Structures are given as C-alpha cells and as structure tokens.
Amino acid sequence: KYVAWFKYLKPIKDAHFNMARSGNIEMDDDANIGMPKNWTKEVQDQMKKMKAFSGTVRNYSGVQKGETLAGTLGEPEPVGESVEQQIDRIERLLQEKDPHYDLRIYSIKVDVSVQKDLGGEIQETQTEIRGIEGVTTVRTVGATQNLAQALLATYEIKFELLGAISRVKYRDRILIPGLMKVKGLRVVRFNPIHRTNVRGTIRTVRERRTLQEYGGDISGFGGMAGNLGAVRQSTTPMVTPRKTIDQVLADWVDGSVRIYDAPMDTTNMAYHVMVPVEELLPYIGREFRAPMDAFDGMYHEFIKNGARAPVYVAVGKNRRVKISGNEDLIWYAKRAGLKELPVFFSYQRQV
Incomplete structure (x- = not known):
C-alpha cells in the first residue's frame, strides 16, 4: 500500500507522475498484466527499509491475487469507481488511526531539594516520581x-493526558500531591507547563530555552505565564549580583541611591526584581489578615495563576522597611514553597 500510494497514486493525483521513468507496465506476463515494471524491486526495497525479515523480502514476487474462501463472498469492490474515487478510498485506507484519539504530552520544570539523610538518592527519587499517574x-x-544537608536540582517532568484534560488540574490534584509523598523531596518552585508534541505524533515541539529579563533569564518570573510574551526588552542593565533588601535600604539611606529605579514592564504588572521569599518573611505580620477559609480560596487562585501583581516594599530614610502592598502573596508563597516573588520598591523619606 505504501509503494502504491507514494510511488504511483499520489504523484498521479498531484500531476507529478513521471511516465518516462515509471510508466512502463507488464504486458507479457498474463498473471501480472498492467503491473509496473519496477513494482517488485520497489516493494522489496521498501520492505528492507521497514526492517522486514530477509526471507519475507526474498520471497516477495509481485502482487498476489488471493482466492475467495469457500462459503464467503470475498471483499466487495465498488462498481463504476472513477480514478479520483479510487485514490480517495485508498487514502482513507492508509489513514488507519482513530481521528478522535488525542494524546497530549506536557513538560514542566520543577526546582527541588533532595535531603541527603532522608529518602533515596537522585536516581531513586526520579524512579519514585515516574510512578506518579501520567x-x-x-x-x-x-x-x-551539593549543599551540606541537601541536593538542589531542577527536574524536567513529562506527563501525558488524553484529550483536553486541564493540565493545571492535573498538576494541582495529581502531580503535586504525588511529589509530596516522595520521601526526602521538597518542591522549591514550579515553572510554567508547556505542551511538547504535535497532535497525532510524539514529535517534540522545539521551544525557546530561555526567556529574557533585562537580557537575562526569567525562568523564575512570578507573574501570569501569559504575560511572558508581553515582556518588553529594557535598555537598563540589570544590577548583578542582585542586591538584598538591606543593601537597597543602605544605598537609599546613605547616598539617596535608587538602585532599582527602572521597573520591568509586562502587560499587567511592573516590578523591579525577583526577591527570595525568605528575605520578605521578616517584614510580614504575625497572622494572616483574613479568615482561614478565605485564605484557602485565595491560595488556590495563587497556585493556578501565580502572582498577578508584585509585592510592594517601601524603604525609608528613617532606616525602616515595610511591606506596603500584596503581603498576602508572601503567605501563599511560603505555603507553596515558592522560592522568589516579584518586588516593586518605593523610596520614601519615612515609613
């Protein structure tokens, strides 16, 4: 069928058939009248490419017309079929797959911490993760x-879903609970989920490896994933290494220097820099400001969409630092084990 379609029928359909090279047919052998002269060789060559057994290739001797078994009618043949109808029928026969089958393969990168004195080694931990459904x-x-008590690594986890099943629900209801059950494993940060295959195949879609923030990596971008495409390139060089909150305060107090003064701008959010959550924790209140049931609802929204806005941090000439907005994000990040949050600094005389 492969040779018939790609060597003869498709070229005829597309008006690319070369009569001078492939148009000779058998006229002397009564059993194979009309068969292309090169048919047997082309079929045998294709069988070799498909890794057929050498005996099967050697014993092939052209189109074999099977006899109808006694008591059966055989396969009915359409009457009065045009050439175009025959080509369409053969093309449908070649497409032997379920058109409704839709396997989707996704990839997500997860920053993890693997305790040295608890659970297995890196390879054993990965084997446990492979046991998670999907x-x-x-x-x-x-x-x-390699730290004193743990190993920090980034895992690329691929999972499969059939049809339009929500990848976010899979992450929240299956993947995260599964990872939490792995002994000695602690999730530090989740990155956005990407689909990696084209429908009908398992071929990988090539994606850009690095997204840019001030010309650098923003794999830890804390805003909505959809806004990554709207990030505008800035001409302001990123301050490296990143300044701590105490250093930002000291520069402002001692020299009136606004070390971060040009925010990174996206469609729905502007922020200066990604700051570790552990640096922000000392500046939050002792208790969450809303009831626990409200916390749970807002926390799930945070897990689903990420930080929709930055944490606002005010630094004052009176040597004080205060969270002036979106303190809730720090609570959510702490519970989720998120490593960094986007921060917008404001410089004031007194806070």
Missing part, C-alpha cells in the same frame, strides 16, 4: 548543587 519521563536539567 508521568512518563523524569530527568535532571542543568547542574546539581
């Missing part, structure tokens, strides 16, 4: 940091 592959991306 997960297909787990691999380490980039270098692994």
